[in-house]
Amino acid sequence: MMRAHEAGALHGQAGDRGPAWLRHPDDVNRLVTHLWSRNAAKAGGVLTVAGESAPELAAEFGTPLYVVDEDDFRQRARAFRDAFGEADVFYAGKAFLCVAAARWVAEEGLNLDVCTAGELAVALKAEFPPARIAFHGNNKSAAELRQAVEAGVGRIIVDSFDEIDRLAALVAELGVTARVMVRVTAGVEAHTHEYISTSHEDQKFGLSITGGAALAAVRRIAETPGLKLLGLHSHIGSQIFVTDGFEVAARRVLRLHAEIERELGVTLPELDLGGGFGIAYTTQDDPRSAADLAREITKIVDEECHALDISVPRLSIEPGRAIAGPSTFTLYTVGTTKDVALDGGASRRYVAVDGGMSDNIRTALYSADYSATLASRASEAPAVLSRVVGKHCESGDIVVKDEYLPADLGPGDLLAVPGTGAYCRSLASNYNHVPRPAVVAVREGEARLIVRRETTDDLLALDVI
Structure with missing residues (x-):
């Protein structure tokens, strides 16, 4: 008979090897390329996308930060358009939608699927042809x-x-x-x-x-x-x-x-x-x-x-997800780490970042699995089984349930989580009154803000006093 763990289904996994599919890396600095956008790479342990480095992006735009590889997004859109040449391809805006993304979709010859007045308003603001919109x-x-x-x-x-x-x-x-x-x-x-x-x-x-x-x-x-x-x-x-x-x-x-x-x-x-x-x-x-x-x-x-x-x-x-999802990663700054003893003498490293379930609810909502990598430097330390968690007042505030990360990962390091282009920004919340992150598009060595970061003033503006 199996007992549920008191803190929820995402907890209570004993042992220090993680799930069966998770392999101990030969090189903790190596990028598992098929999880990332086409223009993502590592040089000297530093993550880059389309010529922009993670430390540069963090310094200019802050963290947490959604980073979109614009060319990757466009190429995936074109791949569906070309493969389904005799069909109509509608980009599912619920995955991720903003004015810039709607314009990319239009420019690549796709139609657009919306499901609320708000999504329709974004499409119309982007001057998306209404005849190519499905509601x-x-x-x-x-x-x-x-x-x-x-x-x-x-x-x-x-x-x-x-x-x-x-x-x-x-x-x-x-x-x-x-x-x-x-x-x-x-x-x-x-x-x-x-x-x-x-x-x-x-x-x-x-x-x-x-x-x-x-x-x-x-x-x-x-x-x-x-x-x-x-x-x-x-x-x-x-x-x-x-x-x-x-x-x-x-x-x-x-x-x-x-x-x-x-x-x-x-x-x-x-x-x-x-x-x-x-x-x-x-x-x-x-x-x-x-x-x-x-x-x-x-x-x-x-x-x-x-x-x-x-x-x-x-x-x-x-x-939707198949276009937006792999094109984006989320960049975080590590705040704290701690080792937690598990049953049987095993342990797990907890790595707390400056975001969490407010910018990626999918882990808590669907028990979704994610990957992560140290993005700001190379490490010679051994890989240890880690759990990436957020800053929210919730035990289920988990971003990555299981990942091997360098043992010397610590405060101030940058951590990147791939595959966050679909639904993470769309499902983002202000839990604990945390402002939602900015979205930056990177293309040919240039980064530009396409959705600005929320501020405390944005949150307070809704209060009627």
Whole structure:
């Protein structure tokens, strides 16, 4: 019988070897390159990105700091655009969005997926073409729908009958037509964390295929003036490494697609299979290339359409993490270290940095694994099993659960955590009234601020006195 550790699931792991996938490094200074952006490297133990060193970035912009390799972000966007040449690629803005990032997406020829009025406002501020924007969300308000319709977004992905009714009333009032897709749940259990698996039946997103709600929603849309149905939308989850879930989802969604076209006489020109493509956070992750994903997913769709004897609809996909995630690392300053005795005579080094769960909640929220490296100097000290923790008043304030770091790591050293471009800034909070970090883009030896650091004055400005 296993007891839960009193401090939570992230604690209580005995031994000093870490998890089975974590290997003791031959060289503690070496960069595990496939976890980092293309322009990240180490010289003399100092981490650099696109010609800028970590100490230089910390001195100019402070820490904690999100550092984006702009060329890497752009190259990953282009890789999906080129691989899915006959499909529409929508960058999932929820992964990371600011005005600069929206402009990069537009310039690289991708479309943009938003899911709130705030994300839409960022897109419009960036002068992103509204016709290339898709509006998601399971509970869009009447005001959000109005903003989307009046802005002229290219598609609205409806998620409920209430939303269909709101949208029908709105287009009737404005005398316009809204292009829509129906979010369906295909009953697929994706190989990912429960909280980011989004196509099983018992969850908040979409309308069930097996329960008949999806077909009923299509009927209602088809009978509603001012609503133009583009097709069906499916999203099975996030941080997925295999395409078998996409295969099952595509088959179920395309069967419904064929049923709609044959029985209702409604033409569905498009199909959206969502995103959720995984990235490498640690050495245990083996992500697929955009080219591999494109080849397998388009093959699945083509073969199923042939089997159903229907025309192949225009495909859409929605990568977010796979573009933004590896392009960014978070730079921290070490504040304290301490060794903690564990059962059986083992010990663990705790390394406290000047950020934490306010700038990366994923470790606490999903038990996500991350890597880390000393970024400001070389070390000749042996590697010791370490846990990187934050400054917050919370025992679950863990950034990296297990990593081998130099034994002489100490106050003032810089520590960098790769793969933080997706969801870390988006999910950032002001827990303990800590201001959120700045975001800096680095390109061709130049660094520029794209999101400024919050200040205490920003926090106090919300108080009504």
